[in-house]
Amino acid sequence: MTDRRTPGNGPRVPSGAPGGGRSGQGRPPTRSGRIRTVGGTDRRFTWMRSAFAVILVIALTKLLWVQTIGGTELAARAESQRQVQQVLPAARGSIVDVHGDPIAFTREARDLSIQPLVERRNAEARRDLDSRKPTWDELVDQIADEFVAVLGDAVVREEVEAKLRSEGGFTYLVRNVDVTQANAITRKFPMIGAERVDIREYPGGALAANVVGATSKSDDGKLIGLQGVEAFFNDQLDGEDGRQTFDRAQDNTVIPGTLRGVSAPRDGDTIRLTLDADLQWHVQKAVQSAKDSSGAQAASAVVLDAATGEIRAMANDNTFNPAVGVGAELERGADLGNPAITSPFEPGSVQKIITAAAAIEAGLTDPHEVHSVDGSITMDGVTVSDAWQHGPTPYTTTGIFGKSSNVGTLMLAQRVGRESFSDYLERFGLGQRTGVELAGESDGLVPDLQNWQGGSFANLPIGQGLSMTTLQMAGVYQTIANDGVRVPPRIIAERVGPDGESHPAERPEGQRVVSEETARTVRDMFRAVTQSGPGAQSGTGPQAAIAGYQISGKTGTAQQIDPGCSCYSNSRYWITFAGILPADDPRYVIAIMLDAPSRGVLGASAAPLFHDIASWLINRDNIPPSAPAPDLVLQAQ
Numbered sequence: 274m275t276d277r278r279t280p281g282n283g284p285r286v287p288s289g290a291p292g293g294g295r296s297g298q299g300r301p302p303t304r305s306g307r308i309r310t311v312g313g314t315d316r317r318f319t320w321m322r323s324a325f326a327v328i329l330v331i332a333l334t335k336l337l338w339v340q341t342i343g344g345t346e347l348a349a350r351a352e353s354q355r356q357v358q359q360v361l362p363a364a365r366g367s368i369v370d371v372h373g374d375p376i377a378f379t380r381e382a383r384d385l386s387i388q389p390l391v392e393r394r395n396a397e398a399r400r401d402l403d404s405r406k407p408t409w410d411e412l413v414d415q416i417a418d419e420f421v422a423v424l425g426d427a428v429v430r431e432e433v434e435a436k437l438r439s440e441g442g443f444t445y446l447v448r449n450v451d452v453t454q455a456n457a458i459t460r461k462f463p464m465i466g467a468e469r470v471d472i473r474e475y476p477g478g479a480l481a482a483n484v485v486g487a488t489s490k491s492d493d494g495k496l497i498g499l500q501g502v503e504a505f506f507n508d509q510l511d512g513e514d515g516r517q518t519f520d521r522a523q524d525n526t527v528i529p530g531t532l533r534g535v536s537a538p539r540d541g542d543t544i545r546l547t548l549d550a551d552l553q554w555h556v557q558k559a560v561q562s563a564k565d566s567s568g569a570q571a572a573s574a575v576v577l578d579a580a581t582g583e584i585r586a587m588a589n590d591n592t593f594n595p596a597v598g599v600g601a602e603l604e605r606g607a608d609l610g611n612p613a614i615t616s617p618f619e620p621g622s623v624q625k626i627i628t629a630a631a632a633i634e635a636g637l638t639d640p641h642e643v644h645s646v647d648g649s650i651t652m653d654g655v656t657v658s659d660a661w662q663h664g665p666t667p668y669t670t671t672g673i674f675g676k677s678s679n680v681g682t683l684m685l686a687q688r689v690g691r692e693s694f695s696d697y698l699e700r701f702g703l704g705q706r707t708g709v710e711l712a713g714e715s716d717g718l719v720p721d722l723q724n725w726q727g728g729s730f731a732n733l734p735i736g737q738g739l740s741m742t743t744l745q746m747a748g749v750y751q752t753i754a755n756d757g758v759r760v761p762p763r764i765i766a767e768r769v770g771p772d773g774e775s776h777p778a779e780r781p782e783g784q785r786v787v788s789e790e791t792a793r794t795v796r797d798m799f800r801a802v803t804q805s806g807p808g809a810q811s812g813t814g815p816q817a818a819i820a821g822y823q824i825s826g827k828t829g830t831a832q833q834i835d836p837g838c839s840c841y842s843n844s845r846y847w848i849t850f851a852g853i854l855p856a857d858d859p860r861y862v863i864a865i866m867l868d869a870p871s872r873g874v875l876g877a878s879a880a881p882l883f884h885d886i887a888s889w890l891i892n893r894d895n896i897p898p899s900a901p902a903p904d905l906v907l908q909a910q
Contacts (some may be wrong), residue, residue: 827853
């Protein structure tokens, strides 16, 4: 039988053995005569397969980690790199006068900037790719031309060119550019950045600056009130910023459809003051003029609505212009404060109206009673004299105040008594803040009854030994003008939200201090001060009189303390005047203080300023003339 064997069965004859090398059997010899083996190739193949398996396992593991455990972290990281959380600034609210005319408001503007070195390289790169693109020098000329064409005289071409050709990094080209103008420039030259800025505008310059105050900018560019209304109502004016989130592409453009989390800003409230801008402007000019002409160290004036106590004007000398900048104004020596509410002074004879009201209210005298008034009086060991020498003189009660007799006033104060007089000082609001919505208000100073010393009762009724602010002094006369009801003065009329909703300011209830009859009687008596009668029938302040109108008021001359001797000076005085316009139908109360005037007639230098302000009000408001009134008897025959 034939023995059939399949390949690979049976014993393998070595290829080099005798008789074992027929053609087609075994492996052919190599060119070198050596025969190849498969062992090395298999090992390499096995190693490669193992390495590939390891790599595949690592890749699958990484893929699994990315899709599960690490996916959230990576996604968040990627999102954070393209996500932008943008603040949407709220506009600061306006401050307007009682008629709604703006005194302070916020204007949105742009600061235009560029990175010259970066943009120069970008221009060169574009030029290398396309020779038709402009060179950087050509772009500089084009940008400068556009700035001049759009901004006109507000920009200097040479300065813009110099900044564009600089070797520095980020630089501002022009600041505080109108939004429309800025948009026109950036649309044509996208490489110019436009940063939003808020500019606080004061169209009246120094108008009511001591009341309104000023703002500064925080590190993040937010407006912050420094003083006055700007500071007192900073939170209400500030509003609430909004927010929004979006994704940004590599070219800094917003990826469409990614805007989210939008909360709109709430702009600040508008604060409407009780001030009348036109009147305020006139009073400011008049106060500065009076201060300069009299040589006074300082001056202030307050105008109140007689019925409501609302402040229509509050002015000080040497005020500042917030539009110029606080720093520059401080260097100039301007006063950034509000002395009309922060700087008390001894009022002098203006104070005597409280003594008059207390005596009339208690029925202790009447306007026509005749008193024999000596040239001096001694109380508690202190001798007080009148400002002029005279022997016993038959002054009426009206005449005591019309002639401003210290002796006659103290005679009536003795009838009133210490306790009652002290009570009236408090009821008229002295020694306490009015509560006006402004920071820094002073209490003034009135010694407590238990702390009165030997000469206190000889000084207080004539306006020495206590102090008050110009606003407090106006408040005393507002009480008499308002038929005996004291209404604490206020300077805020309302807050108006950005939605137009009104929030009227809280108004304290009036407090009755004296009866209506007493107030009317005192008003009529104090017409004697402005009376210009023959000889002894003339008052101390006829310069305040206005033809055709009944004017009730009082002059004041208070000695200042001489620091050299810690005693009252015979050369430095506070000169005051407070009056009611008109006395028969009160509309306004005007209070004035001059600090140590060196020129003019002492005791009368404040009366002409009252006349100036009152005359302006009569003409502006077309106040009808008063009914004719008989002359008053100051000195009996």
